[in-house]
Amino acid sequence: MAKDIIDDRLIGALHLLTLTREGLSLDEHTERTVIQAGTINALLDGKYEGDITIGELLALGSDGIGTTQGLDGELIILDGAAFSARADGSVAVVTPETKTPFAVLTRFETTKAIDVKEMRFDNFLNHIDCISGNTPVVAIKARGAFKNLHLRSVEKQLPPYRPLIEIVADQTEWHFKETDGDLIGFQFPDTIAGVEVPGWHLHFISKDRLHGGHVISLDVVSAQIELSDCDQLHVELPSGSKLGEIGDGDRSAINAIEGR
Numbered sequence: 057m058a059k060d061i062i063d064d065r066l067i068g069a070l071h072l073l074t075l076t077r078e079g080l081s082l083d084e085h086t087e088r089t090v091i092q093a094g095t096i097n098a099l100l101d102g103k104y105e106g107d108i109t110i111g112e113l114l115a116l117g118s119d120g121i122g123t124t125q126g127l128d129g130e131l132i133i134l135d136g137a138a139f140s141a142r143a144d145g146s147v148a149v150v151t152p153e154t155k156t157p158f159a160v161l162t163r164f165e166t167t168k169a170i171d172v173k174e175m176r177f178d179n180f181l182n183h184i185d186c187i188s189g190n191t192p193v194v195a196i197k198a199r200g201a202f203k204n205l206h207l208r209s210v211e212k213q214l215p216p217y218r219p220l221i222e223i224v225a226d227q228t229e230w231h232f233k234e235t236d237g238d239l240i241g242f243q244f245p246d247t248i249a250g251v252e253v254p255g256w257h258l259h260f261i262s263k264d265r266l267h268g269g270h271v272i273s274l275d276v277v278s279a280q281i282e283l284s285d286c287d288q289l290h291v292e293l294p295s296g297s298k299l300g301e302i303g304d305g306d307r308s309a310i311n312a313i314e315g316r
């Protein structure tokens with residue numbers, strides 16, 4: 057196990073460990089732990105091919121988000137099932153053999169649960185910020201009725217790959233007036249920019265599992281929210297890739313790809 061550890065750092069209250077694919081498969085620490093494949097900086101650079109499969113990740117976590125090989129849609133992992141929201145807004149089941157260049161998931165353990173009603177998107181995020189406290193990383197699941205949904209996804213890419221910011225400029229966006237479904241996502245601290253998306257990053261899937269996407273915004277009609285506090289981030293790096301400088305992420309590029 058020890059020989060597989062590439063890098064082990066403490067960033068504020070967040071313990072960051074980088075591992076090879078083999079090292080991650082032997083990783084036994086799953087409490088309060090977020091498992092991540094790849095980095096946001098690698099994705100920004102157009103590295104859309106990873107070496108780890110969704111099946112391998114599902115052995116380590118139950119709920120999360122990301123994308124699949126070749127940037128083929130917005131990945132939604134919910135209660136151990138993986139879906140991809142394609143550029144036309146439709147949802148497909150993701151097979152365990154599918155690889156991913158960027159995914160983040162956790163073995164979701166509910167540490168706080170609240171019900172919310174009639175909240176605009178910004179108020180909703182502020183409300184969650186208030187109740188989540190000082191935890192370095194927060195995973196969120198919310199199930200209920202949502203309205204004014206503004207979602208997006210991207211087209212599957214073929215090599216030679218263009219940088220993410222160019223692809224997101226061609227992203228497709230769509231709206232739903234009102235629908236039931238599930239939100240899943242994370243809030244990461246600013247200090248982790250370059251490795252992860254700082255702030256909130258949420259994906260949505262409808263209750264009938266027919267529609268979904270990356271959330272640009274939505275308002276809550278009524279929803280049950282569960283939070284899972286995490287303080288460990290274990291990052292799998294494909295062989296030959298480096299973590300790079302932490303905190304050095306290109307904020308304007310990240311904001312552009314997140315639709316902020």
Ligand SMILES: [Zn+2]
Nearest residue numbers: 130258259270
């Ligand atoms: Zn996303």
